[in-house]
Every structure is written in structure tokens, then in C-alpha cells.
Amino acid sequence: MSNDDNYPVSNRGPAEHDVRDQIIQAAAEHFRQYGYMKTTVSELAKSIGFSKAYIYKFFTSKQAIGEMICANCLREIETEVRLAVADATIAPEKLRRLFKAIVEASLRLFFQERKLYEIAASAASEDWQAAIAYNQRMQQLLQDIIVQGRQDGDFERKTPLDEAVKSIYLVMRPYLNPLLLQYSLDHANDAAQHLSGLVLRSLSP
Numbered sequence: 001m002s003n004d005d006n007y008p009v010s011n012r013g014p015a016e017h018d019v020r021d022q023i024i025q026a027a028a029e030h031f032r033q034y035g036y037m038k039t040t041v042s043e044l045a046k047s048i049g050f051s052k053a054y055i056y057k058f059f060t061s062k063q064a065i066g067e068m069i070c071a072n073c074l075r076e077i078e079t080e081v082r083l084a085v086a087d088a089t090i091a092p093e094k095l096r097r098l099f100k101a102i103v104e105a106s107l108r109l110f111f112q113e114r115k116l117y118e119i120a121a122s123a124a125s126e127d128w129q130a131a132i133a134y135n136q137r138m139q140q141l142l143q144d145i146i147v148q149g150r151q152d153g154d155f156e157r158k159t160p161l162d163e164a165v166k167s168i169y170l171v172m173r174p175y176l177n178p179l180l181l182q183y184s185l186d187h188a189n190d191a192a193q194h195l196s197g198l199v200l201r202s203l204s205p
Contacts, residue, residue, distance in 0.1 A: 020058045023048065028069050028116070036066055036118040063128075070123045071130035073116060077105040078137055085141065091149030092200055098145065099196035102138070103175045107188055110181055120178040138176060139169050146203070155203040168199050 026048035031039060041062050045052040059065050084101035088094045110117050123131035143165045149155035159167075169176075174184040175191060184191065 023050065023055060023058060024065065024068050024072070027065050028072075031066075031069065031119065032113070032115045035115045036122065041065075063122075063126075066119045066122060067128050067130050069116070070119045070128060071133075073109070073113075073120065074130055074134040077102075077109070078134065080105055081138070082141065085145070091145050091152060091154050092203075094145045094148070095142075095200060095203075096192075096196045098142065099172065099175075099199075100192040102172060103188060103192040106175045106178070106181055107185075110178070110185075117178060124177050124179045135169075135176065138172075139165055142168055142172075149203065153205065156205045164203070171195055171199060 027044055030044055030047045034043075039062070041055060042052050044062070044065070045055050055065075059068075081098060081101040084097045085094045088097050109120060120131075122128070143161065146155060146161065146164055146168075150157050150161075172195070174180045175188075187194075
């Protein structure tokens with residue numbers, strides 16, 4: 001599956017192009033230093049050594065560049081989460097690791113990549129396709145874990161699957177959504193343990 005299939009974004013030109021990658025890498029570094037919101041395409045072009053017109057050959061707007069950077073960031077987080085979950089064999093432990101990996105990745109983005117966090121916040125507030133895809137893929141991963149738990153006899157089966165997935169996703173959402181994350185920091189250190197414990201008790205057969 002291609003990256004565009006995983007995290008669809010708007011862009012121009014051929015899908016595989018070295019210049020596109022150069023622009024993305026340079027733009028990410030620029031945004032890390034100066035932030036996304038305050039940067040114009042003209043300032044970005046000057047900083048990375050391309051003309052504004054040349055950048056527009058590959059991207060329709062600054063948002064399109066931000067979307068690509070956001071998609072790359074969310075893809076890395078998803079990979080990290082999936083690796084953490086894959087190391088566990090039973091569903092309850094997979095669920096614990098899902099919560100833990102999501103919280104840790106989100107906090108790292110907030111505290112260590114503060115300027116890139118602005119892009120993630122814009123993605124969430126404006127419903128960028130990359131953000132929508134990320135949430136859908138996390139919900140699918142959660143559903144896969146619940147299905148395994150039900151098949152293994154670790155989780156109850158009375159609650160409709162879609163209702164269980166949606167309810168647990170809403171519990172996780174303060175640490176998935178960048179806009180909500182800033183209001184959830186006071187309990188971040190204990191969040192993964194407490195929330196996953198509560199969810200697991202609710203899933204007990």
C-alpha cells in the first residue's frame with residue numbers, strides 16, 4: 001500500500017519525485033525552528049532555496065506541505081504504536097500497550113516537537129485527510145484487538161462491537177487529538193495505566 005493510500009494528502013506533480021522530498025524535509029526543519037502558523041510560502045521558499053513558483057509545481061498551498069509533514073509524522077506514530085502492540089500476544093496486554101504507546105508518542109510530539117505540534121493541531125481542527133486517516137487506522141487497530149480478545153475469551157461479547165470500539169476510542173481521544181491533549185497533561189504520567197485498567201475491567205467477560 002502506498003503512503004498516499006495510508007494518509008491521503010493534496011499535492012501536484014508526480015507522486016514519486018526527489019524534489020518533493022527535498023521540499024518536505026527542508027520545510028519540516030524550517031517549521032521546527034519558526035513554526036507553521038507564522039510561516040508564509042514566500043518565507044519558506046526563501047529559506048529552502050527554491051522559488052515560490054517552483055514550490056507551487058509540487059504543492060497547491062502551504063497547507064498541502066503541512067499535510068505531507070503531518071502525514072509523515074502520524075505514519076511514524078502509527079508504526080511505533082503497531083510495533084509496541086505486536087510484541088504482545090494476548091489482547092489485554094495489546095490494549096495496555098496501545099494506550100501506553102499512544103500517550104507516549106503524543107506527549108513527545110507536544111513537548112519535544114512543539115513547532116510541529118502546531119501542524120498536528122491545525123490538522124485536527126481543520127479535519128485534514130491525514131488526521132482523519134490516522135484516527136480511522138487507530139480505531140481499526142483497536143477493533144482488531146477487541147475482536148482477538150473476544151475470540152480468545154478474554155473480553156465480553158454482549159456489547160455490539162462498533163459500540164465498544166467507539167466508547168474506548170472516546171476514552172483514548174484526549175491523547176489522540178492534539179487540541180484535547182493540551183488539557184490532559186496534568187494526568188498524562190498515569191493516564192495510560194489508569195485508563196487501560198478501567199477499559200479492561202469494563203471488557204471483562
